[in-house]
Amino acid sequence: MNTAERDTNPRIVIPQAEPVLVETGNVTKKVRRRALLQNVSFTVERGEICGLLGPNGAGKTTLIRAMTGLIRPDSGDIRIGGRSVVREREAAVLHVGAxxxxxxxxxxxxxxxxxxxxxxxxxxxxxxxxxxxxxxxxxxxxxxxxxxxxxxxxxxxxxxxxxxxxxxxxxxxELLILDEPANGLDPMGIRELRELILRLKHELGKTVLVSSHLLDELQKICDRIVVIREGEQVFAGSREEMIGRHSSLEEAFVEMMTS
Incomplete structure (x- = not known):
């Protein structure tokens, strides 16, 4: 076969999945005049464990409800696997477990x-x-x-x-969303949960978004951190960026909440 003949053969191209699995853009949700979420924007890449942090009433569960299509944001969009939860809810949440x-x-x-x-x-x-x-x-x-x-x-x-x-x-x-999964667990239960989440990532390739108040646990498992306070996003980035000059995720979080 000459070069010309080889060049005319069709080539099989296997499409690569986009690295970003979750993308929220300026998500806002209000009840009467109170903003439960205000312009929340962050991304989560495939295979990452993302920790969602914030004090009680910060808007974490509201955000999770919006991501799973249980409530509709007033403005902004949430895309999972390239599908809009707002406009294509069924297709977007088909591969979400929560x-x-x-x-x-x-x-x-x-x-x-x-x-x-x-x-x-x-x-x-x-x-x-x-x-x-x-x-x-x-x-x-x-x-x-x-x-x-x-x-x-x-x-x-x-x-x-x-x-x-x-x-x-x-x-x-593809995406597993866990809202305060360690609530009420004893130390052994917390450890078993941590090991399970890590196995889901490393052995099954799952992407996990987990909200929790157990900052020591999140420091052990998370690749990315998102912090919400009074409905507003105050941080989104890697675990290392969040900790920065501090000795722990807890220390960084407390300073962020009190500054």
């Missing part, structure tokens, strides 16, 4: 039965075989497979949180 506040399950049913019922509602799992296989997979991921056939009412808080993460993983999402 725990907003505390996961709720039927306590008289087993963990597996709860997930089986939830899998029935997921558009990414159209067949019974796919649903059963995915339920088995997520139970193994969160290491609940050995307790899956026990009733949820017998579970500890940490086990319920892991079952909640299993629920959020059912559709094999």
């Amino acid at each position: 725990i907003v506040e505390s996961p709720i399950f039927f306590p008289y049913m087993t963990g597996r039965d709860n997930l089986d019922n939830l899998a029935l509602l997921h558009p990414n799992l159209p067949t019974r075989k796919e649903r059963e296989q995915r339920v088995r997979e997520v139970l193994e991921i969160v290491r609940m497979d050995k307790r899956a056939d026990e009733r949820v009412k017998t579970y500890s808080l940490g086990m319920k949180q892991r079952l909640g993460i299993a629920q959020a993983l059912l559709g094999d999402p």
